[in-house]
Amino acid sequence: MAGETDGIKFEQRHGKTRVRVGRVWKRSDGSHSFVEWSVSVSLLSDCLPAYFNGDNSHIVATDTMKNTVYVKAKECSEQISMEDFAIGLGKHFTTFYQQVTASIIKIVEKPWERMIIDGQPHKHGFKLGSEKHTTEVIVKKSGALRVTSGIEGLALLKTTKSGFEGFIRDKYTILPETRERMLATEVTASWMYSLESLSSVPSKPFYFSERFLDVKKVLVDTFFGPPKEGVYSPSVQRTLYEMAEAVLGRFPDVSSIQLKMPNIHFLPVNLSNKENVIVQFKDDVYLPTDEPHGTIEASLSRSGPRCKSNSCAALFFAPPSNGDASQHSKEESKKCTPIPNGNLKKKRSYAQLHLDLGQSDFLLHTCSVCGFMYACGDEGDEKVHKEFHKDYTHGIQFKGWNNERVVNLPSTTAGRVILVLDGDPPAHKKKDILYLLSMATVFELVLADFD
Secondary structure, eight states, rough: OEETTTTTTEEEEEEEEEEEEEEEEEEETEEEEEEEEEEEEEEESOHHHHHTTTOOOOOOOHHHHHHOOOOOOOOOOOOOOHHHHHHHHHHHHHEEEEEEEEEEEEEOOOOOOEEEEEEEEEEEEEESSSEEEEEEEOOOOOEEEEEEEEEEEEEEEEEBOBBBOSSOTTOOOOOBSSSOOOEEEEEEEEEEEEEEEOSSSSTTTTTHHHHHHHHHHHHHHHOOSSSTOOOOOOOHHHHHHHHHHHHHHHHHHEEEEEEEEEEEOEOOOOOEOOEEEEEEEEESSSEOOSSSSSSEEEEEESSSSOOOOOOOOEEEEOOOOSSHHHHHHHHHHOOOOOOOTTTTEEEEEOOOOOSSSOOTTOOEEEEEETTOETTTOOHHHHHHHHHHHHHHHHHOOOOTTTTTEEETTTEEEEEEEEEEOTTOHEEEEEIIIHHHHTTTTSSOOEEEEEO
């Protein structure tokens, strides 16, 4: 919840973290089900007087939040998925307390698995597994909803069908290229569902639990490939992308997925002295390590502009003859309210690209003029918005090339569209186009597809 006093913007939230819950459900046939959760609650609420004046009359005590977790767990007479529990808990806080405008519920489930004895599932025996099931649910008082599920600690390893070659080599590089190596990682995955409100939550029991198992299976199957021949991995990056792409292709209810896959190294063992070779490595004896290790992470989403072919056009717009876009950006950042812009005479199809590292952008402000999402009051975010806003309204400044290949479009009377092909000089692609692409995590690049 945000407030402003004496010209200073103030944002706050409070909650209770690591509330540990064990829940047993007993059935009439004598079989039991068990879950262990670590629950974190964070509330955005109108309790600013507590900060400004020491008035605690609007604060929901964190001890009350802890007690509520246990009460709601007790009220679940039938077994329930972790996501459904988080949704119900978040809904309770936003409806029961008038001051609460939004609730953020995070849960990590400890991987207790039913024991199998002599091929039979034990009715009340469990053993601890490996990877953990996670979720983050955000519920707003309006009923708006965001549900994210995930996996932590999914350890995967294959002893062949992996390589790494063709990478940049310079005076600091000693790593040899290879088409035969071991590939090991510990996957952390999180995926967001295309649910927008409480009313859109599926009524099917264990919908989220089943989807968790389904997504995990697709990730694992894509990593390893067919059981007999496997699948070759030219890099962790390529395997990560294939895994993310497989999830989005398989599950239309998943809108985006983020994967973190450290490259855990198994180093070849070669032992020798001056007289002879003691151990010669032949893809058989390795030294397992856990640090240092490579870090590879990325996210894949259904939204955002994409270039479907190798022919893309960069759009450069001429500066407008009047108006001050920087002033509009300054006012937008200051007020966080929609601002009209006289320079924006034609609607342009822009879509912001940003690096998704698991951050919560549910409460970000969206500029009504340029469409940029940013956190009001954050100095870095507002600076980036100001610069992007200027580029959006004034266009990308461009001096021009010799022998430009101009695409004539009636909607670009204020500038021009330049087509860049693979056979064009490298400077055209690297210096200008690829530089702008590298900035796509902060600024927006417009690409027109030519199929």
